[in-house]
Amino acid sequence: MxxxxxxxxxxxxxxxxxxxxxxxxxxxxxxxxxxxxxxxxxxxxxxxxxxxxxxxxxxxxxxxxxxxxxxxxxxxxxxxxxSDHWYPADVFNRAKINSILDWHHSNLRRGSTTFVQSTILAPAVGLPLNPQAACEAEKVILSSLSIIESIWLKGNARFLLGNPQPSIADLSLVCEIMQFEVLSENDRERILGPYPKTLQWIENVKNETNPHFEEAHNVLYRFKAKQRSKQGSLGGLPAKL
Amino acid sequence: MxxxxxxxxxxxxxxxxxxxxxxxxxxxxxxxxxxxxxxxxxxxxxxxxxxxxxxxxxxxxxxxxxxxxxxxxxxxxxxxxxSDHWYPADVFNRAKINSILDWHHSNLRRGSTTFVQSTILAPAVGLPLNPQAACEAEKVILSSLSIIESIWLKGNARFLLGNPQPSIADLSLVCEIMQFEVLSENDRERILGPYPKTLQWIENVKNETNPHFEEAHNVLYRFKAKQRSKQGSLGGLPAKL
Incomplete structure (x- = not known):
């Protein structure tokens, strides 16, 4: 059962x-x-x-x-x-992971959800685009990605905190960033392009969790394909919303 | 040492x-x-x-x-x-406390910090008041207080989740609400007045943690007194910012 x-x-x-x-x-x-x-x-x-x-x-x-x-x-x-690496029993390692998870709420997550809602999701629920909210949310996202790269992925870290295997913080934050798949290619490239460590980290988390990672994201890829086809028929969305 | x-x-x-x-x-x-x-x-x-x-x-x-x-x-x-009641070793009780702490970030805390910043703190750092942000933040606060009362303080709960003693979630959330002490009396009364369970819960947390609770809040009470004296000399702040 x-x-x-x-x-x-x-x-x-x-x-x-x-x-x-x-x-x-x-x-x-x-x-x-x-x-x-x-x-x-x-x-x-x-x-x-x-x-x-x-x-x-x-x-x-x-x-x-x-x-x-x-x-x-x-x-x-x-x-x-x-496995222990997801949420270590060691209280010091666990505390560092909790710190990232708590930070996530008011930073990357706040920026990401506001940006996606103000650009892609608003029209889907009959609301107007909100370029000002999107612009402010983008600043929060960029600042969050800079922090991730300079603090938790510093050096040649494969995963957050330089861990050799992923934790629940890696999984939560990477799933958040994956939401950018639904954005226009221009928006996604402008936001993520300057963060090569982040892009590599996403790949590392994918590789450690596949085939489940890709399978869980299929619905997002289908949504993206649908958006692209709509944009194609509309002559494309503006590069900057 | x-x-x-x-x-x-x-x-x-x-x-x-x-x-x-x-x-x-x-x-x-x-x-x-x-x-x-x-x-x-x-x-x-x-x-x-x-x-x-x-x-x-x-x-x-x-x-x-x-x-x-x-x-x-x-x-x-x-x-x-x-003491165990602050963050119980029992994984099920602990999970419920973690759930409140996680919820707090994007709800009560988001509303509270935005409201205080948009009303009281903005002028202190040379920024204009932001009535629109304050209005939206107030909605988030009221919705959060309603949730706290109807879900976590339901019945005759002394503390969140109906616990007989406080947890770190009680302490974190009550310290957040105490920030409203710096608001104008009208704002504070309008926001907290309709939530008698919340007001009683604040008293319960104070009683369980005094004299440390009041001692830690003294700086806030002094700030409040200073604000009141300024408002007095300016003929009072508008009731609704």
Missing amino acids: KQLKVFADRMSQPSRAVIIFCKINGIDFEEVRIDLRKGDHKSKEYREINPMGQVPAIVDGSFKLFESHAILRHIACIFPGV | KQLKVFADRMSQPSRAVIIFCKINGIDFEEVRIDLRKGDHKSKEYREINPMGQVPAIVDGSFKLFESHAILRHIACIFPGV
Whole structure:
């Protein structure tokens, strides 16, 4: 019997992080799709699971939990098959990973979600583009990427903190950056182009977690292809929104 | 010899949470003041401790750490004198506390810091008031307080999650709300007035952590008194900024 249920929409970056984490660690779980575009997350039924109406959330027997970082930490602690490098038992290494995860909320994540919402997602839900919000969000993203490269990927680090194997912080942050796949090629190139270490780090995380990483991102690649085909028929989106 | 150093400015809510936490648990530490108004956080020296240039940060021997939630978790784990209720060893209780701490970043904290910056702090650093940002931030605060009351303080809960004693989540969130002390009386009353459970919860956390709670907040009360006296000489600030 599958005990663990993961409520997720793979278009959401923290949902993908939790799904990839479960798969790479061989955890037996049931993925329950909460379709954000259909408003499944707002249903009374889903709010019984996560009153915040967000994804992901998990149910393990009678235990319910939301917030992806809390979920990743929890799964790492309760499933004995999870390798130590994901969330080390050593309190000092663990504290450094917690520090990155906490930092993430008000920095990379804040910039990334605002940028994607103000450019790509706004028109999809009938809202106007918001170039000012996008411009400010871009500054937050660039500052966040500079910090990642100069502090946590300094030297020839393969993973954050110079670790030889990835942690839940690597997975969470890389899934966040992968959201830029849905942006116009110009936006994505302008934002990520100047950060070669970040691009290499994304590849390292992919390589350590494939085939699950690519499989979880397929929905994003399909969305991207659809966007490109729309842009083609519209003569392309402006380079700078 | 005092091992642990806490770099803090008591005007910062996460700084106060860490200081109160150390004091209530009888941890021997040295408080090193990083005066935000004087720009101490931007100095080269301090950036060696916290490259983000924010407070609080800790140094324990050769180990450095920033991000207040990571610091609170870490101190709870490495100092054996810390009572279990602050950050329970039980993984299920711990996960629920992590979930609140993670939620805090993009909700109550985001709303609170934006509101205080857009109303009180902007003029102090020569920036104009930003009523639109304040208005949007207020919505985030009110929604966050509603969630706290209806989910984590439901029934007759003394502390979050209905716990009989406070956790690091209670301390972090209450220190955040205490920042509203610097607001005009009208703003504070309009925001907090409709949330009697929240007001009672603040009192509960104060009572469990005094005299350290009030002592750590003295600087805030002095700032408030100064603001009030300025407002008096200016004929009062508008009720709604």
